Amino acid sequence: MKNIIIASTSTIHGSGYLDYILDNLSTFFKGIEEILFIPYARPSGISHDDYTRTVRVAFYKINKNVTGIHTYKNPVEAVKKAKAIFIGGGNTFVLTNQLYKNDLIVPLQSAIKKGTPYLGTSAGSNICGLTIKTTNDMPIVYPPSFKALGFVPFNINPHYLDPDKNSKHMGETRETRIKEFHNFNTQPVIGLREGSWLEVNNNSIILKGALTARVFEYNKLPYEVDSGTDLSHLK
């Protein structure tokens, strides 16, 4: 009984925070008045209060209240009691570290298993996979583990970026990096382009948004899947 949105990004170039997906969120969070926001990923190092304020302004447009988990004395209880949960983007290592520090891994898994709607964007989507080993982020803190929440049986690569054929830069392309991942790991990786998201409903995992996504399976050539494809067979 899962009910999850795993979005590549919170923001699309040229529009406001969550704007591109707000209509869908209005349906997704139907009947829910208050969303628990987990601001741990701290994009650009902003404070939990500032980050929560940004999120609150966005959700105000669809008549939802937002409270930051940092305002609760007991974050575990806050997760248990939440009617809906949103984890936003920022740095995946900072986020993961903070989830472990606050003993939130198992409570989040239990809440989502029993059907609490969950929205993740960027770093908040990375942690929906089996591990954070396909994050694009800089490892600015050392978390106790790279194991993530495992809401889906594969890994996520958010902000997926196609190789720039005109680039003279010698750093690895995203595709090369994911290929290297598969020298040491066997689970599939979904490269979600900005504007795409996965909608998990019980056992279905449907690609949404206008774009295709790139699927990387162990020992296979990467391939594109269309919006509307069910990816629940991947594991």
Next chain:
Amino acid sequence: MKNIIIASTSTIHGSGYLDYILDNLSTFFKGIEEILFIPYARPSGISHDDYTRTVRVAFYKINKNVTGIHTYKNPVEAVKKAKAIFIGGGNTFVLTNQLYKNDLIVPLQSAIKKGTPYLGTSAGSNICGLTIKTTNDMPIVYPPSFKALGFVPFNINPHYLDPDKNSKHMGETRETRIKEFHNFNTQPVIGLREGSWLEVNNNSIILKGALTARVFEYNKLPYEVDSGTDLSHLK
């Protein structure tokens, strides 16, 4: 008594492996016949043998022999006895993990302290800093620590890339990532563009190559330094 080259990249767009820096390496490794190569970073997952072969071909042009550390029964002894050491690029997490697994951190530090010439490129340069927390690589394996060799009193960001002002991609720029690093860490970071390297000689740390480098100090605006600048005052 240090003698180190810390290069942003092994290869510049449009030229062969190490070609751009080979004249300097000929001087740097003067009088040395054999270089110990550590292929642990496995770019694109290639085998230690294949990687060593590429390196051997390049160094053959300046009349140096190359042996891979994986061909020695005892890698610690190999480092102790080496006349010169080269660690090439690939994945910084894979490299770091393998250095810890083979107990090579302290032996490398001792060898370099007593003056064994060391060349690093890309991942092999990342590990010359205090930590690997400013690598650009994907965290495809979980190393026992992010602490690195600490040959210089700051962190390295190789393949440094300026923001693309025309990009519509919402993923963080390199500068944003390093700014986030400084929310959790205080050491300086040197952004080394491809074609730049640092030459460490006893207590001097000189920027070499045609380009400027970008210096990120805690609580300061980032700034450029010219080739020829001594960076040994940074810490």
